[in-house]
Amino acid sequence: MNIEQLKDSIVSGAYNSVLQNIYSDNINTVKARYLSCIEGYQQQFQKGDNISVFSAPGRTEVGGNHTDHQHGRVIAGAVDLDIIAVVNKTNANVIRVFSEGFGLTEVVLDNFNVVENEKETSAALIRGIVSRLKERGYPVSGFDAYTMSDVLCGSGLSSSAAFEVLIGTVLNDLYCNSELKAIEIAQIAQYAENVYFGKPSGLMDQTASAVGGFVSIDFACIKKPIINPITFDLKKHGYQLVIVNTGANHSDLTDDYASIPHEMKDIASCFDKEHLNEVETTVFYQNIPKLRGQVSDRAILRAIHFFEDTNRVTRQADALIHQDIDTFLKEVNASGQSSYDYLQNVYSPHNPTEQSIALALCLTKQFLKGQGACRVHGGGFAGTIQVYLPISVTDDYIKHMKLVFGENCCYRINIRKQGGVKVI
Known part of the structure; x- marks a missing residue:
């Protein structure tokens, strides 16, 4: 027309x-x-x-932080x-x-x-x-x-x-x-x-944006990843998903992002493999004493995160499939702690005084008082956190975060069914 x-x-x-x-x-x-x-x-x-x-559509990472590039498992949503x-x-x-x-x-x-x-x-x-x-x-x-x-x-x-x-x-x-x-x-x-x-x-x-909806994805076979749609409505369970943009500068972070897959691949190469998903978890843990000296301690910790978080995705997917919101939120918090402690992508080591994500997570945990869940969102180092809030306190939380991070820092997010599409 x-x-x-x-x-x-x-x-x-x-x-x-x-x-x-x-x-x-x-x-x-x-x-x-x-x-x-x-x-x-x-x-x-x-x-x-x-x-x-x-x-x-844009996408939100629901489970699995920096696991996809090692051909692990993730949950994402358009x-x-x-x-x-x-x-x-x-x-x-x-x-x-x-x-x-x-x-x-x-x-x-x-x-x-x-x-x-x-x-x-x-x-x-x-x-x-x-x-x-x-x-x-x-x-x-x-x-x-x-x-x-x-x-x-x-x-x-x-x-x-x-x-x-x-x-x-x-x-x-x-x-x-x-x-x-x-x-x-x-x-x-x-x-x-x-x-x-x-x-x-x-x-x-790209997969989440192209496919649409909630999806669990297993990248073990990268040419034919296993994609399973998941039907789950957060609002029916009384929760609202909110993304908080801390406003930190994303420039000059390419090296920080690249260091994660590079260090994980360094670990894999110690076992004559290309990606960590090809390494048996028990074999990796048994060989940590030998790895020290061959690779950095941070690389070992990041590999630990990979093995824990890619397995955690399976538990998160099962929780969503069985409509078990409490188990799902527990695993979200565990994933966030693993990213903080082991993956170490909450702030840039090149600019350690800029810790807006760490501050946002701290303030969110204080506000939630054990309810809901929160974690670093996406690549990390600067940018955003993901928060699952009881609907009844969402307005108050947004007001609270605006005082610190600015008027337009919070996005109420819903999952849409369609991926990339010709509309008209």
Whole structure:
């Protein structure tokens, strides 16, 4: 459809049921956001005769902290904060994406190699995804897109994975006959982030964004991870999920993030393995005396975290499946303590006086007084914590945290069923 037809159809309510199936917000709020994105497209690109609208959600890590890159187990969930894109398919050999608040990214599709000066940019992600699709034989060409995101950068909800999955979902629809499964889009997105963007991330973020809902994921076979959807409604059990953004600076943390998989792989290599999931837990513990001197003590502690947290995921998944909220919350707290003590990603060793996550966890535990649960959220070192609060005290908690971390520090989060999707 063209741009005017799209606007008319949204205003008339033709897509109300579709939008209500995705979002928990008031339908008029959702429609206003979509119309604003359309207006942004018109201002930037003027016309469009092959218009579609896409969405890709952020994600929250529920269980398993830094276990995915060692092919362990995780639980994750797609959240009701997303990136939406108004897209027009073109015949030009260029992809143009205007991201509201960030500006225009253009990628001419004449070079599919890694471009060093593009690393850590959106252009690198787009080029990497296109390169992988070209390798698979898909005739990828251009499009124009205007995007709006409420997955704020630095929120710990993985705006980067949402963007990658969005681009993959768009290209899958426009040029791949929608043949790619959600997990394939996730794998292509991770490849682009690892190789072209230059961040050594695991596969959890992209999988959660692409698949949607609560999912437990076993990455033992990385090419065919085992994905099991879990039906669980926190609110029915009296709890609200809140993400607290402490506002700490994420810049210059790449080395901190990279040190975790590197040190875990150092341990694995001592057993002639590539990843820790290939090492028997009992064999690892038996050999700790021999490991000292070969690797750092921190590497040993981080490996201990991996073995404990990847096994903990199984208990968390079972608790959710059996609707056992108390056991689930107990394991969330245990995971958080393991990340603090063993994984050591609560603050950066390069800036030890900046401890906003540690402060947020301390204040949260004092507020909860044994109720609910909290833990570091995502990559760590700076950024966000995850909190499971009794609904009855959520408003008071948010007021409490705003006094310390600012007016917009707290996000009430719900799990959405859909992953990356063509909406219209």
